[in-house]
Amino acid sequence: MSGTFVVHVDDVSKTFVSGGKKKQKHVHALENVRFSVSEGEFVTLLGPSGCGKSTLLKIISGLLPPSSGEVQIGVARKEHQPPFGFVFQDSVLLPWRTALDNALFPFEIMGNRQKSDAHHVQELFRLARLNGFENSYPRQLSGGMKQRVAIVRALSYNPPILLMDEPFGALDAITRDNLNNLLLEIWESTRKTVLFVTHSISEAVYLSDRIIVMGTSPGRVLKDLRVNLPRPRSEDTRLAPEFYTLVRELREMLK
C-alpha cells in the first residue's frame, strides 16, 4: 500500500448465483479485474452492457461485496463521511425537496454540517450553472438539470472521489455533450478523482485521462488505455484527428 493510488482494484472477481438448489447458474460478472487510479485522474470504465462495469463501480463503492479479491481506497477517511460521491444513471432526487434541499440532503443524513458547507454548495450551484434554481422542485427541472443537481449533491460534502454510473445515459445527445463540457469544468476546478462508467466510446475519449476497456462473459479488462489529448478539452477536441484515431481503435477493440 503506497500513497500514490486513490483506488486500487486488486484481482476482483464477482460471481452471481441464480436459480434453485439443483439447477444453479453461475454468472461470472467480473473475472480477475485489477487496476489503480491515481489522485486527480479521470478514469472511464468503457464496455458493452453486460461487461460488469456497473457491478465493478458498485464493488468499489462498497454497495456490493466482491466474490474474491479486494478494493483498497487510498484516501484519508473523515468520520461519518463516505470517501465517495455517487451519481447514478437516474438523478435519484427526492421529489418533495427543492434543488438546494436535495443538495444538502447528505448533511442531513451524516449530521455534520458546518457553516462553510452551505457556502460550498452555493458555489457548486454556480459552477453547475444552476444558480437561480435553488428553490425549484425536481419536477420543474429538465432531465439535464436534475442530473446537474445530482452531481452537486454528490460533491456537496467534498468527497475526494466521484463515482459516476452512466450519468448521462438517459439524456439526449445535445444535452449529453453540454453536460460533458460542464462536468470537465467542474472537474478542473474541484480536481476530484473521477471513475466514470459509460458505453459511449466518444464520451469516454472526450472526458478521460485513461480508459479501461472491458469485455463480456466473463467481464474483464481488455485494455488500459491512456488518452493523450490536450486539456482543457473543447469542441475542437472532438474534431481533432487524434480523437478519431482513438475512437476508431476502441471501436475495433469492442467489435
Place this chain on the structure above:
Amino acid sequence: MIPLLSVGFLFLFLGFWQGYIVVREVPAFILPTPGAVGQKFWEMLKTGTLLREGWVTLYTILIGFFTGSALGFVAGYFSSRSRTFEEIISPYVMLIQATPKVSLIPLFVIWFGLGMPSKLLLIVLSAFFPVMVNTILGLRSVPDDYENLMTVLGASERQRVWKMEIPLATPMIMAGLKIAMVQSVIGAIVSEWMAGDRGLGYLLVYGSSLYDANLLMASIFATTFLGLGLYWSIEFLEKKLLFWHESRVAFTEGTG
C-alpha cells in the same frame, strides 16, 4: 361554462323526477317528489335527527377508519421488511380480502351483540386490508438506486425508512387510504342496518319498515353527503402531502 352545465344537469334530473311522478301518477309512498324529500331533509335537520344520527355514524367511521388504517400501515410496513413473512401470509391476506366483509356481520352480532363493537370491528377490517396491501406495494416499489444512495451516504435504518422509503411510498399509501375510506363508509352503513340501534344506517332500516319513502330518501342523501365529505377530506390531505407528485403536477400544469 362547465359548472353551469353541471348545475343545469341537476335541474334536468330533478325535472324528470318530478315529471315522471306527475305523468305516471306514482304514489308518494313509492317515490316522493324532490320537493317533499327536500322538505323532509330540512325538517330532520331542524329537529336534529340527521345531525344526531349522522354524528353517531361519523365518529364510528372515524374511529374504525383510523384504527384500521394505522394497523394496516404497521402490518404493511413489517411485511415489507421480510419477503418470507409476506409470502407466508399473502394467501391468507388474499383470502380475507376476497371475503366480502359485510358477510361477517351476522357472526359479529352473535359474538358481540348489537351496537358499537360489531360495527367498529367491521370498519376496522374494511380499512385494514387496502392500507396494508398498498403500504407493502409502495414500500416495495422504491427504486434500487434510492436505496443505494442511502447506503453510500451511510444512512441509518431509521433515516432510510423515514426520510426516503415512506415519503416515496406515500402516493400508494394515499391510494390505499382512499379505498379504505370508501369501504369504511359502506361498512358503517351496512353494519348499522344489521347490528345498529343508532346511526344513519339504522335510520334507513327504520324508514323502510315504516314505508316512509320521504325519511328513506332524505337519509340516503345524508349518507351521500357524509361519504362525499369524508372522501374530500382524504383528497385534501393527499393534495397537501403530495404536492410534488406527478398526478398533481399534470393537473396544475393543465390549468395553469
